[in-house]
Amino acid sequence: MRRTPIVLAGTVVGLAGVLGFHTSPAKLTLGTVPSSTVTGRSTTTSAAPTTSTSAAGTNPPTTNATTAANSNPTTTVAKATPTTVRQTTTTAAPTTTAPPTTRTATGPLVNYYFGTLSVSVTATGKKITKVTISSLSDGGNFRSQSIDQQSIPMLEQQALAVQSAQIQGVSGASYTSAGFAQSLQGALKQLGV
C-alpha cells in the first residue's frame, strides 16, 4: 500500500540538512508541527502540497478524510544527537560564519479541517523568528470561525515555542495543526531552514 514507509533511503540523504538546521535550540523536529517541519526539510515536501491541492476548495470533512487516508506517509530519520535535554551542548550546531539574513516565505495554500490556509515564516539565518497565518478561508462555517480565531494564534505561538523549549512534544494542539503543518513545511523549504 502507498502508506508503506519507503522514503527512508531518500531521507538518509537528507540527513545532513536536518542536522545542519539545528543552529539554535530549534526543536522543530519535535511535536506535531515540528515533525512535519523536519519531514519537509528532508525529502517529502511534495506530499503536503499535492495532498492539499487535491482536497482544496471542496467541502472539508469528507474530502479531507479520504485524502488523508490515501496520502503518502513520511518518515524522517534524524541521526542527530538526542534533540532533548542537551540542546545547549549539542555538537550538531554548526558555527555560522556568514552574517544571518532575515527573509520571509509563504507556504502553499492547503486544505485543513474547515477550509484553507497558508502560513508565512520569517527567519533570520536558520532561526525562525515569526510564524503567521497569511491567509485563511473557512468556507463560511459559522462555528469554525470562532475556533479559528482562538486556535490560529495558538499555533503560531506553538511553532515558536517549541524552538526554545526543551521538550519532545506539545499537548493541546487543535485540529488545525495538520493544515498548519503542511503549509509551514512548504514555507520552511522555500527559506532553506
Added chain:
Amino acid sequence: MNTSTGERSRPTTIHHREQVMGTIVTFDVYREAGISPTEFLAHLARAVNALHRADKIFSTWKAESPVSRLRRGEITLGEAPAEVLEVLTLCRTARDLSGGWFDPWAIEGGVDPTGYVKGWAAQLALEELRDADLDGAMVNAAGDIASFGGPVAGQPFRVGIVNPDATTELACAVELRGAIATSGAYERGEHLVNPHTGELDTSVASSSVTGPDLGVADALATALAVGGDEVLSLIEDIADYEAFTISHDGQWKWTARFPFARTTATAAS
C-alpha cells in the same frame, strides 16, 4: 557524543508522521545505542495499520464506515467489527469514571465514540512499538500523546502544554510517564457538548489529564473541560491519573501529583 559511534546506519531518533483520522499523527522514537531502521519499520507498519483500521471502522465522516452505519441503524452492534463493542465498553467505563461528564451517548444522532477513538487508537499504535527495543516512543495524535520510556533510558519525556490564552507560548511542561491528553475551548468537537445541558460548553479554558492509558486520559480530559472542578475532584480519586486545568481567567488548578516539570518552557535550564 553519538556522532562518533561509527554505527552510521543506526540513527538515535526516528520521526514519522501519518495523516489519518482527519489529522496528523506523529511518531517520535528514541534509542541512544541506535535504532535499526529495518527492524523498526516493521513495528511502525503495524502501528500505522492500527490507526488506519480504527479510522476505517470509526470515522463518522465516512458514510459507509461501520460506526456511521450503526448510527443510522443499518447494522446492529453484533454485525459491526469487534472493536466497536470493545470501544463502546471502554466508553461506558470512562463515562462511569467521569461521573457522566464524558458521555458518547448524549450526542445528537446516536452514540458517537469519536471522542474516545483517537486516544484509544494512538495507544494501540504505541503498543505495537512496545517490543521494538527502544529507549522511548511517543505517538502524538494532534496533541494527545501516548508514550513509554523517554528520550534516553531512565529519563522521562518532557511535554509542553499549550497556553490556551495564546498570549504566551506554553503554559507549562510535564514530565510524562505514559499518556497526556489536553482539551480546551479552542478545540472543536461534539465531545465538548455538556451532556447535562446539551449545550456546547466548557467550564475551563484548558484541561489536561495524564495517566497510563491515552483513551482514558482523553475521555477524562474531555469530561474535565466541561465539568471543571467537579471532575477535577473525581480524578483526584482515580489511581494513576492526574489532572490540570486553566480557567478562562487564567487560574491554574491541579491534582496532588500532577507531574509538572521542574522548569517551564520559558525558563528552561
